[in-house]
Amino acid sequence: xxxxxxxxxxxxxxxxxxxxxxxxxxxxxxxxxxxxxxxxxxxxxxxxxxxxxxxxxxxxxxxxxxxxxxxxxxxxxxxxxxxxxxxxxxxxxxxxxxxxxxxxxxxxxxxxxxxxxxxxxxxxxxxxxxxxxxxxxxxxxxxxxxxxxxxxxxxxxxxxxxxxxxxxxxxxxxxxxxxxxxxxxxxxxxxxxxxxxxxxxxxxxxxxxxxxxxxxxxxxxxxxxxxxxxxxxxxxxxxxxxxxxxxxxxxxxxxxxxxxxxxxxxxxxxxxxxxxxxxxxxxxxxxxxxxxxxxxxxxxxxxxxxxxxxxxxxxxxxxxxxxxxxxxxxxxxxxxxxxxxxxxxxxxxxxxxxxxxxxxxxxxxxxxxxxxxxxxxxxxxxxxxxxxxxxxxxxx
Amino acid sequence: xxxxxxxxxxxxxxxxxxxxxxxxxxxxxxxxxxxxxxxxxxxxxxxxxxxxxxxxxxxxxxxxxxxxxxxxxxxxxxxxxxxxxxxxxxxxxxxxxxxxxxxxxxxxxxxxxxxxxxxxxxxxxxxxxxxxxxxxxxxxxxxxxxxxxxxxxxxxxxxxxxxxxxxxxxxxxxxxxxxxxxxxxxxxxxxxxxxxxxxxxxxxxxxxxxxxxxxxxxxxxxxxxxxxxxxxxxxxxxxxxxxxxxxxxxxxxxxxxxxxxxxx
Numbered sequence: 001x002x003x004x005x006x007x008x009x010x011x012x013x014x015x016x017x018x019x020x021x022x023x024x025x026x027x028x029x030x031x032x033x034x035x036x037x038x039x040x041x042x043x044x045x046x047x048x049x050x051x052x053x054x055x056x057x058x059x060x061x062x063x064x065x066x067x068x069x070x071x072x073x074x075x076x077x078x079x080x081x082x083x084x085x086x087x088x089x090x091x092x093x094x095x096x097x098x099x100x101x102x103x104x105x106x107x108x109x110x111x112x113x114x115x116x117x118x119x120x121x122x123x124x125x126x127x128x129x130x131x132x133x134x135x136x137x138x139x140x141x142x143x144x145x146x147x148x149x150x151x152x153x154x155x156x157x158x159x160x161x162x163x164x165x166x167x168x169x170x171x172x173x174x175x176x177x178x179x180x181x182x183x184x185x186x187x188x189x190x191x192x193x194x195x196x197x198x199x200x201x202x203x204x205x206x207x208x209x210x211x212x213x214x215x216x217x218x219x220x221x222x223x224x225x226x227x228x229x230x231x232x233x234x235x236x237x238x239x240x241x242x243x244x245x246x247x248x249x250x251x252x253x254x255x256x257x258x259x260x261x262x263x264x265x266x267x268x269x270x271x272x273x274x275x276x277x278x279x280x281x282x283x284x285x286x287x288x289x290x291x292x293x294x295x296x297x298x299x300x301x302x303x304x305x306x307x308x309x310x311x312x313x314x315x316x317x318x319x320x321x322x323x324x325x326x327x328x329x330x331x332x333x334x335x336x337x338x339x340x341x342x343x344x345x346x347x348x349x350x351x352x353x354x355x356x357x358x359x360x361x362x363x364x365x366x367x368x369x370x371x372x373x374x375x376x377x378x379x380x381x382x383x384x385x386x387x388x389x390x391x392x393x394x395x396x
Numbered sequence: 397x398x399x400x401x402x403x404x405x406x407x408x409x410x411x412x413x414x415x416x417x418x419x420x421x422x423x424x425x426x427x428x429x430x431x432x433x434x435x436x437x438x439x440x441x442x443x444x445x446x447x448x449x450x451x452x453x454x455x456x457x458x459x460x461x462x463x464x465x466x467x468x469x470x471x472x473x474x475x476x477x478x479x480x481x482x483x484x485x486x487x488x489x490x491x492x493x494x495x496x497x498x499x500x501x502x503x504x505x506x507x508x509x510x511x512x513x514x515x516x517x518x519x520x521x522x523x524x525x526x527x528x529x530x531x532x533x534x535x536x537x538x539x540x541x542x543x544x545x546x547x548x549x550x551x552x553x554x555x556x557x558x559x560x561x562x563x564x565x566x567x568x569x570x571x572x573x574x575x576x577x578x579x580x581x582x583x584x585x586x587x588x589x590x591x592x593x594x595x596x597x598x599x600x601x602x603x604x605x606x607x608x609x610x611x612x613x614x615x616x617x618x619x620x621x622x623x624x625x626x627x628x629x630x631x632x633x634x635x636x637x638x639x640x641x642x643x644x645x646x647x648x649x650x651x652x653x654x655x656x657x658x659x660x
Binding site for chain 1: 398447449456464472481482483488491492494495496499501502503504506507508509510511512513514516517518520521523525526527528529531532533534535538539541544545547548549551552553568569570572573574602604608647648649650651
């Protein structure tokens with residue numbers, strides 16, 4: 001066992017698939033997508049989205065009211081789903097609140113709050129409303145600060161924002177902090193929520209699909225944007241009897257383009273190979289690759305070359321974005337948890353919505369869920385700025 | 397305790413033009429004067445990429461480049477941590493205004509520049525570095541957050557890591573929401589082992605209930621409080637003075653970052 005490995009001793013997920021692990025697993029096993037037509041009343045866009053229901057009804061407690069925004073409401077849903085906060089209470093008794101670190105990933109944090117503040121600005125002075133509390137809502141650190149205070153933790157805390165790899169990289173960061181002795185256990189997570197900035201921003205790049213997201217399909221037209229909050233508890237390998245762990249991570253940069261991946265997926269291959277080296281594993285041990293698989297023409301093509309270079313053309317690979325949409329900064333944690341579910345429930349999720357596989361792509365993509373024993377999964381997350389992170393999650 | 401070695405430093409802010417100039421001001425050899433920052437052009441970027449960069453991105457690239465100019469360690473084999481509380485608030489402002497219209501048109505360049513790791517992306521491209529890179533925010537503790545993250549990369553992965561901390565005042569109307577008085581950027585190249593060219597050893601740990609250090613000089617203290625990246629000033633001053641000292645930097649409520657500086 002390498003010293004980078006950490007046991008995953010609990011997790012929670014709120015995504016378009018529902019609130020909590022039970023809903024998530026039901027949707028995955030019954031091939032029910034969480035995507036719906038764009039349903040905003042105040043904006044028009046021809047696309048599908050992965051919206052989480054009832055975020056609007058969440059109330060933050062009085063002492064955390066200043067954090068109130070869509071992103072932190074979603075974070076609170078993640079913290080209360082699957083009795084996650086109760087699990088953290090047990091962890092606090094074991095390690096002490098000052099020895100548990102918080103590692104959060106987000107791409108746009110509570111930017112929706114700023115969008116709303118601009119709508120409500122004073123027409124004469126352009127002043128934003130007094131009620132707008134930027135530091136506690138929009139600032140990228142807000143979600144780590146909120147999570148730490150909600151859970152009553154006193155250890156280190158960090159908010160990583162590397163676009164769509166953000167909440168995969170938190171696993172790497174947590175592993176380093178624990179090895180450096182800065183904490184004994186970690187809460188890792190990712191929260192990103194729907195906002196017009198990403199919806200119209202990705203539209204400007206012509207990568208928002210007016211159809212369902214269809215990874216690896218001949219007719220793929222791009223992404224559907226989703227939102228999610230996911231959390232996991234990480235403890236030292238020898239200190240837990242959990243049967244699931246993150247065995248390794250690999251981080252890399254494309255050094256190619258701000259919003260287009262390296263055409264041969266060099267950065268992506270490097271991330272996967274570094275994750276294998278970190279876990280001291282061979283590619284032949286991998287049973288399943290949860291692809292980044294955004295369903296844009298360029299991304300899937302680059303990742304296809306990268307993944308087949310690393311694991312070959314036989315290992316099962318699928319993107320689960322047909323279920324959840326692209327949850328951006330929360331994609332890493334969402335898909336790490338799907339990897340856990342795949343291992344614990346012995347199945348490989350299909351590439352949902354994919355109808356006709358692109359004949360120019362070579363990875364082995366299942367169009368139906370596959371019942372099989374899954375021991376080791378690579379989960380890929382690649383972001384703008386060419387920022388890549390691959391995780392290896394496996395059975396102990 | 398995390399131990400690492402400083403190979404290069406850069407600083408750019410109004411009146412602080414490069415490390416040599418900053419060192420002389422921080423050590424008291426010359427007086428601080430508030431002088432506007434000279435215009436900077438990231439010549440190492442291809443012209444088409446250079447055109448897409450904003451003033452905030454240029455500030456990050458300027459200090460990153462200046463630090464790497466001081467060393468023979470190749471940039472393409474160096475990890476990076478980009479620490480900024482706000483990122484580019486001018487882009488946020490432009491996008492939020494665009495979103496007010498009935499049929500919003502967001503500029504694709506503005507959108508890809510809006511990600512928190514945009515400067516890191518330009519830097520990796522220009523340096524052809526495929527090493528790990530992390531971008532983060534810690535509001536007023538952003539500098540400590542960046543230093544701690546970089547220190548864990550150096551000490552657990554045994555990799556040279558460039559820490560780049562920068563922030564720039566937001567435009568109206570966001571200025572009231574994210575109070576910031578001045579632009580400030582600083583970079584440090586941090587290494588796991590001492591080299592003949594190392595000039596500082598840092599021993600870093602988290603400590604409880606300590607008061608963080610401030611600057612005696614009024615202008616420099618205003619600068620320290622006026623920009624998250626400028627919270628680095630007490631540490632930079634310790635290094636400029638070339639005398640062993642433990643500096644306390646603000647981190648999170650009851651936790652602070654203790655950084656013991658020893659000259660090499």
